Amino acid sequence: MFQEQKIKEIARQIRRDIVTMIHAAGSGHPGGSLSAADLLATLYFTDQFRCDPSSPNWAERDRFILSKGHTAPVIYSVLARRGFFPPEELLTLRRFGSRLQGHPKKDATPGLDCSSGSLGQGLSIANGIAFALQRRGSDARVYCLMGDGELQEGQAWEAAMFAPQHGLDNICALVDYNNVQLDGRVDEIKEVQPLREKWEAFRWNVIETDGHDVSAIYSAYQAARACKGRPTVILAQCVKGKGVSYMENSAKWHGTAPNDEEYAQAMAELEVEA
Amino acid sequence: MKDTPMRDGYGKALLELSRLHEDVMVLDADVAKSTRSEWVKQENPSYFLDCGISEQDMVGTAAGMALAGLTPFVSTYGVFLAGRAWDQIRNTVCYNHLNVKLAGAHGGISVGPDGATHQALEDVALMRTLPGMTVVVPCDAIETRKATLALYDHPGPCFIRFGREAVPVITDEDTPFVLGKNRLVCDGSDMVFLANGYLVHQAMRAAEQLSAEGISARVVNVHTVKPLDREDVIRHASETGAVVTCEEHQVIGGLGSAVCETLSESVCVPVERIGVQDSFGESGTPEELIDKYGLGVDSLCAAARRAVQRKTSR
Incomplete structure (x- = not known):
């Protein structure tokens, strides 16, 4: 089931959560979290992702690995809105004693499938899960969200060689391609393009999509699911900081919290119908 | 065997x-x-x-x-x-x-x-x-x-x-192995070798050699470095009053360090550490390297004598 208007509204709610919790925490990573909001809204709030909030460790659930762990706010919001824990808890982000650690901690937060924070590792983990699921004949799928800057890590490409080698078609990698990393533009620091050619050379089925068009994203998930015998990567063209005008395409907002004034402006922008 | x-x-x-x-x-x-x-x-x-x-x-x-x-x-x-x-x-x-x-x-x-x-x-x-x-x-x-x-x-x-x-194979099928529990290899009263890996065998040979000199050496196999069998380490240190740790590893950070950390919080006994002394290895036969890097039986015996000497001179 896919209802475009509903997903857009959820994505906007997720963006409001992201800005609100980072503002409350006084630190965090809004840029990459906002960038991925549409990808995750379309995954978790349609028929594309199988999970049960009342049974977070259900063996036959689909898995989601947030390889770019610094964007924890986006998955926290998704899990809260999906019913894994109360949304009020989002305001405890990064606080002492909170279940919402600065970077994802599996055992702390219901619905998280793995801890993360050290970049470049997620796809290896996703591969291992996918391999184990395939080995026992489960039809569960594994999704792994990576940043584009993260592809500068060598391990990402070690992992990219693994999945096709073992014919894993139950894995779907997502690349949030927004061309901005902490220190600046990806293409000025260490260019990761051409991404389609790279992933194709690594024997992946490559799907390119607009990372903010929820309808296109939904189609990409469907196409990934339909691809058999090899893994799929969805290259999502995204805008870092998407939805908050002054954050868009800005490295400054990779890891900065908005002040009260900036927060008010962001929330005003996110109230407007998309 | x-x-x-x-x-x-x-x-x-x-x-x-x-x-x-x-x-x-x-x-x-x-x-x-x-x-x-x-x-x-x-x-x-x-x-x-x-x-x-x-x-x-x-x-x-x-x-x-x-x-x-x-x-x-x-x-x-x-x-x-x-x-x-x-x-x-x-x-x-x-x-x-x-x-x-x-x-x-x-x-x-x-x-x-x-x-x-x-x-x-x-x-x-x-x-x-x-x-x-x-x-x-x-x-x-x-x-x-x-x-x-x-x-x-x-x-x-x-x-x-x-x-x-x-x-050398120095245990047999019946030798007990319990994770986290040291194993007494041979008893002695003047000092104790706390060893693991190949160095357990070296410690056994050193104990034999020391016995001829009148030093009664105990050998304990500390196969589990973590969690360390702390109580057992403290007991052997207390009973013998002199400790030599033996490992095929840097003396920094391995078994020797683990033992020193434990003993520094409990009993005050001299400890000598056998291991590689903050250097890289090199090519050679195992025997040549064991000898050069101070892991040979002679080095273990010398360390035991030093430990016993430090105990008695206090």
């Missing part, structure tokens, strides 16, 4: 485990012949996976397998496993407290001709600092087999370290 490489014990245990348990998965990084994980590949290929020359990816993949209910045994040279993949082991395996078994082969200077890059001398230190990690350094092929089997039954992240060369 003829000299046998400890890795044979590892391979044997993997074969047994893969026959018994469907959740076992054996991973290697293109050194399966060396680590003996190839034995599983030959007999039971669906339980074996060669990850290629990608140690970091291998550890991450193993972590994913553990998250989905498998029990992966990850085998490669200790230098590259503990060193190159340390961040993966820390942030993914240990932080998630995953049931991943890490096997570091080619531990110690007796790796020999391959030289310094392949002689793991810091692996125990690297693994010992990680929260929740169990670290085991068995003394011969039979104990390596038992330790590997024991790790299967011990949930959570574990590191087992063993050598390359054929070494």
Whole structure:
């Protein structure tokens, strides 16, 4: 089931959560979290992702690995809105004693499938899960969200060689391609393009999509699911900081919290119908 | 029984485990012949996976397998496993407290001709600092087999370290092995060798030699470096009053450090540490290197005399 208007509204709610919790925490990573909001809204709030909030460790659930762990706010919001824990808890982000650690901690937060924070590792983990699921004949799928800057890590490409080698078609990698990393533009620091050619050379089925068009994203998930015998990567063209005008395409907002004034402006922008 | 490489014990245990348990998965990084994980590949290929020359990816993949209910045994040279993949082991395996078994082969200077890059001398230190990690350094092929089997039954992240060369088999099938519990090898009253790995055998030889000089040396096999059998270490130190730690590892960070940390918080006794003294190894025969880097029987005897001397001169 896919209802475009509903997903857009959820994505906007997720963006409001992201800005609100980072503002409350006084630190965090809004840029990459906002960038991925549409990808995750379309995954978790349609028929594309199988999970049960009342049974977070259900063996036959689909898995989601947030390889770019610094964007924890986006998955926290998704899990809260999906019913894994109360949304009020989002305001405890990064606080002492909170279940919402600065970077994802599996055992702390219901619905998280793995801890993360050290970049470049997620796809290896996703591969291992996918391999184990395939080995026992489960039809569960594994999704792994990576940043584009993260592809500068060598391990990402070690992992990219693994999945096709073992014919894993139950894995779907997502690349949030927004061309901005902490220190600046990806293409000025260490260019990761051409991404389609790279992933194709690594024997992946490559799907390119607009990372903010929820309808296109939904189609990409469907196409990934339909691809058999090899893994799929969805290259999502995204805008870092998407939805908050002054954050868009800005490295400054990779890891900065908005002040009260900036927060008010962001929330005003996110109230407007998309 | 003829000299046998400890890795044979590892391979044997993997074969047994893969026959018994469907959740076992054996991973290697293109050194399966060396680590003996190839034995599983030959007999039971669906339980074996060669990850290629990608140690970091291998550890991450193993972590994913553990998250989905498998029990992966990850085998490669200790230098590259503990060193190159340390961040993966820390942030993914240990932080998630995953049931991943890490096997570091080619531990110690007796790796020999391959030289310094392949002689793991810091692996125990690297693994010992990680929260929740169990670290085991068995003394011969039979104990390596038992330790590997024991790790299967011990949930959570574990590191087992063993050598390359054929070494004397100094235990038998009936010798008890309990994870986390030291084993008294031979009794003595003047000093104690707290040893692990190949150095247990060296300590036994040193004890014989010292006995001829009138020094009664005790030998204790401290195969589990973490969690250290603290009470037992304190007891031996108290009863003998002089300690020599022996390991095929840097004196910084390994068994010697673990023992000193424990004793500094409990009993005040002289401790001498046998191990590599803050240097890299080099190419040579195992015997030449053991001798040059101060791991020979003569070095152990000299350390024992110093420890006893320090005890009596206080």
